[in-house]
Amino acid sequence: MQKFKFLVLLVLLAGQVFAQSSTYQSEKIFVHTDKDSYAAGDTIWLKAYVFEATSHHLSQKSQVVYLLLQNKLNKIIKEAKVVVQNGHANSQLILPKNLVAGQYELTAYTHLMRNYSEKAFYTKNIKIVSTIPAPASLLSAKNQTKPEVVFYPEGGQLVDGISSKVAVKFNNFPSLPKTFEGKIEDSTGKLVTTFYPDIQKIGTFILKPASGMKYYAVFTHAGKVYKEMLPEAQTVGYVLATDNVVFSDGVLINVFTNNNEPARFNIVARQRAEVILKLPFETTSSNFKFVLKNDLVPNAGVVEIAVEDLEGKAVCKRLVYFLTNAKNSLSVKNYKPNLLPKGKVNFDLMVLDDNQKPIPNLDLSISVVDVTPSAVFSPKVEIMQNSLVFDADFESEIQKLDSLFEFQPTVSKFYLDNLMMTQDWRKEAKATNFVAENNLSMKASVSQNQALKKNEKLKLYFWDKIGMKYQETVTDSSGYFEIRDHWTDTVKVLASNEMGEFLELKFDDIYSPKVEAAVAKPGIPMKPLALANSPIKPIAQKPNTAVPAKSMALKEVVITGQKNKDFKNDFRRRAYNWEPDFATSISVDSSSTISNLVDLIEKNIPELSGKLINKNENWVMLDGTRVPLEFLNLIKPSDIVWLDFIQKKEKTVKLGQESGTIVNLLTSKGNDLFSVYKNNKFQTFMGYTYARNIYAPKYTKAVAKPDRRKTLYWNPLQKTDMYGKTSISFNNSDLSKKYLITVYGTDGKGKTISQRTLLK
Secondary structure (H helix, E strand, O other), X not given: OOOEEEEEEOHHHHHHOOOOOOOOOOEEEEEEEOOOEEEOOOEEEEEEEEEEOOOOEEOOOOOEEEEEEEOOOXXXXXXXXXXXXOOEEXXXXXXXXXXXXXXXXXXXXOOHHHHOOHHHOEEEEEEEEOOOOOOHHHHOOOOOOOOEEEEEEHHHOOEOOOXXXXXXXXXXXOOOOOOOOEEEEXXXXXXXXXXXXXXXXXXXXXXXXXXXXXXXXXXXXXXXXEEEEOOOOEOOOEEEEEEOXXXXXXXXXXXXXXXXXXXXXXXXEEEOOEEEEEEEEEOOOOEEEEXXXXXXXXXXXXXXXXXXXXXXXEEEEEEEEEXXXXXXXXXXXXXOOOOOOOOEEEEEEEEEOOOOOEOOOOEEEEEEXXXXXXXXXXXXXXXXHHHHOOOOOOOOOOOOOHHHHOOOHHHHHHHXXXXXXXXXXXOOOOOOOOOOOOOEEEXXXXXXXXXXXXXXXXXXXXEOOOOEEEEEEEXXXXXXXXXXXXXXXXXXXXXXXXXXXXXXXXXXXXXXXXXXXXXXXXXXXXXXXXXXXXXOOOOOOOOOOOOOOOOOXXXXXXXXXXXXXXXXXXXHHHHHXXXXXXXXXXXXXXXXXXXXXXXXXXXXXXXXXXXXXXXXXXEEEEOOEEOOHHHHHXXXXXXXXXXXXXXXXXXXXXXXXXXXXXXXXXEOOOOHXXXXXXXXXXXXXXXXXXXXXXXXXXXXXXXXXXOOOOEEEEEEEEEOOOOOEEEEEEEOOOOOOOEEEEEEEEOOEOOEEEEEEEEO
């Protein structure tokens, strides 16, 4: 008879817990969209939560989230780069009106997450309805992956003479019949045991390997007979077995061995990369029992249990899912039904914890959607915890767990335990070259006449919705440059060398986890193209022609009589009420010695001589728009027809200039600066997509205009007060009958909430 040693780990042992610093530095994302299905032309309102992958606290690392909407052929339909503040990112995706009907996939990730497997990227299926049917190419089946059978011995290995639980997982099998039965046979053909797969296509069985014997899983599927060999058993070793399904007071841990030599080990339990228990023991018998009490597990979710030697090397490991039956609750208070068209609706939402106590200061995102016509309500919602369930240390290529929680607690535990047995162990980084971004990274190759410009100084001119920027940089030995900044939406970019000649840019394509981006290699001829998948169409390419130095590739502007035009009421002077302190017409011909606009300004306003270069106290405007001084190099003096000078403080302050002066130069046609960006060298780069406000009308009187909104309320910045309450107020559409309320949120410290309720 075996000798047993039984240790019960009481709450008092919590004092033996040792913190372990995690080396895993990645993040996880969850995205809340206002709906799950949309019509072509709709707007997807969304909020991205960015968590530290280990602790599930809101991340303070990355400040950029990348969003992709792709069709079944992995073509990028929409993309966005969103600013993250304190772990929150709010934005929207405007769907094309000509988008075909079908299923699309929304993907979200940070730059830091690219160091690890794309399996951890957040993905969500989005349904699009449209009058344009999907082509056959989008409807055809794509999954042609070969079926495979994988075995997972509990603890990591089989050992001769020790009974072990083994999970068998059927990957890429389209379906398994309810009558499916698998058999385990030894190498003599003798039946050892049978197994049956669960709803996850995972089956389990108990096997006690005999020395020198091989074992096979034998089954028939779709008329084909399979015979798959199990991993070979070790002659001497250790087996870790756990029970958190039948055993209800915690996790029962057994360590079995056939090694007769005493050895010292530690039982270590971790959750979210923190050690919650570390207990030494010595193998002086063949079986050791431990109990990890419920009180020692701080959170619901994955717990890693390992047998480690004294140097910290794992001898065997096992994941278990610690499941609690308590759930947060969401209740509606102070609601008075009002289903009148465009009628006002008010109510309060109360968020309670497991003990039915209010949860204060929760960061929430809340959507209220009209579910007219009547729909069968399902409380099922994508649980935020499920998207974060696998801690930083584990791969997360698993199906959504929502259905596993819908059974009775013991059944849910059974399915979750089977799933835990099939998960790989500690997750390792595949790269270390992706860092957390504080702002956007712009990377591009630079060439001239199809020759890469290596180790050369660049002048870069940017123009986005906010304004204009100038920056200098240097290309590397491959002809690339990389800079970081804040840009907005579609950014126009020009690059020139020190001689003033425009150069050709080619931006790196946006990274897609499903598409291999073809990056041009040095030495390969490149044509300037717009950013791949950008909504801005590339400018038609013109034949390359030699451009003389400093000519800036602009057409020569011939002014005939326009110099004498009366600019008294010109709209470009409106900012200072058409009343400069000094004004003059400008006439510069080809024989003039004035070579640039700085010389032109200094000649007409001597007091500014030497005060314009690299100075911010004196502004320069072109056609009423403030520009960086470097942008003056893009315009020829002969294009200027008028100069205004404003120096009185009461005037400059109104324009936003606290001190210094302002010069406004008017060009001959009023669009010369714009025309610079119409040449064949400018490229576009996708900057940040900043959050807009959803259209939410407030009706105070009768309005005849139809209101067909489906999303009646969307607020990604909601917060509960000290009593766990938050207030909702909106106006109905014309057809509102029922309200589907979906709430996601977090306290920022690992606690999350996911709730859905129907209000009539």
